[in-house]
Amino acid sequence: MINLLKSLSIDQLLQRIGSQPTSGNTWSALITSNLYIQQLVDDLQETLSIFTECEVGCLSAQDATNVFVEKIIQANEDYLILWNFEQWNKNNWYELDCMRSLLMRKRGVVLVLSPDSAKIMFSYAPNIVSWLGSRVYSFLKDTELLSVEEIQERLAALREWSGLTDYQIIEMAETRTLPPEPEYAEWLVLLERGDLI
Numbered sequence: 290m291i292n293l294l295k296s297l298s299i300d301q302l303l304q305r306i307g308s309q310p311t312s313g314n315t316w317s318a319l320i321t322s323n324l325y326i327q328q329l330v331d332d333l334q335e336t337l338s339i340f341t342e343c344e345v346g347c348l349s350a351q352d353a354t355n356v357f358v359e360k361i362i363q364a365n366e367d368y369l370i371l372w373n374f375e376q377w378n379k380n381n382w383y384e385l386d387c388m389r390s391l392l393m394r395k396r397g398v399v400l401v402l403s404p405d406s407a408k409i410m411f412s413y414a415p416n417i418v419s420w421l422g423s424r425v426y427s428f429l430k431d432t433e434l435l436s437v438e439e440i441q442e443r444l445a446a447l448r449e450w451s452g453l454t455d456y457q458i459i460e461m462a463e464t465r466t467l468p469p470e471p472e473y474a475e476w477l478v479l480l481e482r483g484d485l486i
Contacts, residue, residue: 296481297426299332303340305424306397315397316417317424320407322483323375329428330372330401341368343396349373354384362391369394372401379413386414440479447476455480 297305302319321329330347338345346366350357350373361369374381385392392398400421402410407425411418418425448454450472453461458476461467462485477485 295426297428299329299336299428302333302399302426302428303336306337306341313397314393314420315424316400316420317397317426318400318402318407318410318421319426319428320402320404321428323403325428326372326375326401326403330370333399333401334370337368337370337399341396343367345370347372350377350381354381354388358385358388358391367394367396369398370401371398374400374406374410375403377406377409379409382410382413382417386416389416389420444476444479447472447479459485 297319302317306315306317319329319333334345334347344366345368346364347370348357348360348364350371352360361371400410444455451458455476458467458473459480459482462473462477462482467473477483
């Protein structure tokens with residue numbers, strides 16, 4: 290399921306949010322590697338507040354479910370980013386799903402999830418998943434401002450620079466023999482294999 294999701298940059302997400310009604314509790318979710326969650330949350334809060342011209346709150350799900358829900362209810366911001374679900378289990382998601390009627394927002398919510406927390410949500414929070422609908426996206430770091438053509442050009446330049454193929458890079462990453470230069474990590478991200486870094 291996760292692998293079939295459309296990949297979006299923050300810019301593309303903002304374009305989609307811009308086409309949504311300004312009143313209406315619209316929920317979206319971005320799924321990214323644990324390594325990038327904090328940076329994504331920070332970048333998203335900054336850009337979303339500029340783009341929507343409204344206050345954007347940011348709430349961590351580090352507390353018990355009822356405490357977290359109370360924070361959502363008390364938040365004054367029109368838009369919320371909810372994150373840090375990595376320690377949540379199926380019971381937390383089920384409880385959140387049962388309290389969904391308390392979660393209505395003036396504008397909307399963006400969930401930032403790791404692949405593991407997204408899998409649990411899909412299994413144990415069916416009502417929240419139905420709120421999300423098709424607005425669940427994979428986020429790829431560092432492909433933010435690149436078009437498909439630019440990605441292909443950059444990959445071609447990396448192949449020429451190293452004399453290696455995409456297959457060899459993936460194989461070296463899997464066997465942990467990839468050199469430490471940042472270009473190799475960038476290469477994996479462009480191949481949508483940032484999980485191997």
